[in-house]
Amino acid sequence: MDLKNIIFSKEEGIGWIRFNRPDKLNALNPEVFFELGKVIPICAADDDIRVVILTGNEKAFAAGADIDHMANGDIKTAFKLSDEAIVVQERLADLPKPTIAAISGYALGGGLEVALCCDFRIAADNAVVGLPEINLGIIPGGGGTQRLPRLINYCNAAEMIMLGSMIKAEKAERIGILNKVVSAQDLEKEVKAFAQKLMRQPAMSLRAAKIAMRKGLNTSLKDGIRIEQDLFCMLFGTQDQKEGMAAFIEKRKPQFQGK
Ligand code: COA
Secondary structure (H helix, E strand, O other): OOOOOEEEEEEOOEEEEEEOOHHHOOOEOHHHHHHHHHHHHHHHHOOOOOEEEEEOOOOEEEOOEOHHHHHOOOHHHHHHHHHHHHHHHHHHHHOOOOEEEEEOOEEEOHHHHHHHOOOEEEEEOOOEEEOHHHHHOOOOOOOHHHHHHHHOOHHHHHHHHHHOOEEEHHHHHHOOOOOEEEOHHHHHHHHHHHHHHHHOOOHHHHHHHHHHHHHHHOOOHHHHHHHHHHHHHHHHHOHHHHHHHHHHHOOOOOOOOOO
16 A cells, blocks of 8 residues: 555554654654555444554654645645545544554644544543644644543643643543553553453454444434444344453353454
């Protein structure tokens, strides 16, 4: 596959997607979203990929949408760019496997928005996150004003969005944006260990849990509970449910097969 702005690889059950515009702190231009749009369906379809990790380099996960590309844009350009970002981010958020953003350095604007589409965010202690778009005379255009207040409390989200403040890893963990902060040199090791824990879980249950939570966030509690019920009952048709419960009764560790 001809990829220039991201690097995609597969390693021991993990699909790695690395942003690769180091000269521009991995700023997200339309080509990046186009390439992301190509690899996400591959991650969804390939049964050997159990967990997907998005990452950047030491200095930046991604420092936002490409300002050079937007600076002289008109309304039509803005719609085109945000349409691409929204469609690709929806695909990422809906990917029926666990996704992790491994953040080192800056995760700003569109970079944070992509990370917010992942199930987990693990960051190095040098991470800085924010939605600074207001300082450019705009607002987030890839889901930031919607996903952030759904993730953390409204007043912290409002502070980040209205003041455009960039916050350090420790605070981002405290207010619930990050799952975990680790030392910069341990980021890859820690993220892999987290992914391996996920890979030991029953794959169909992971899928069902993710769909239940994601769909449930967009519906009423009553409908969400019925979505959960269908997925819960469906899991009684899997071998992993039989294995999980048999292992409990036999007082041994379950060996899940993802079936
Ligand atoms: N779009 C386009 N280029 C960007 C970029 C972005 N979002 N973020 C960084 N870059 C480019 C810089 O222009 C610079 O390019 P140059 O070397 O050709 O001049 C290069 O990446 C390095 O960035 P620089 O600003 O020199 O690094 P820094 O360490 O001094 O500052 C930031 C880092 C992240 C604080 C600063 O780059 C920044 O504020 N970026 C924009 C963040 C933003 O507003 N994102 C939301 C966009 S909607």
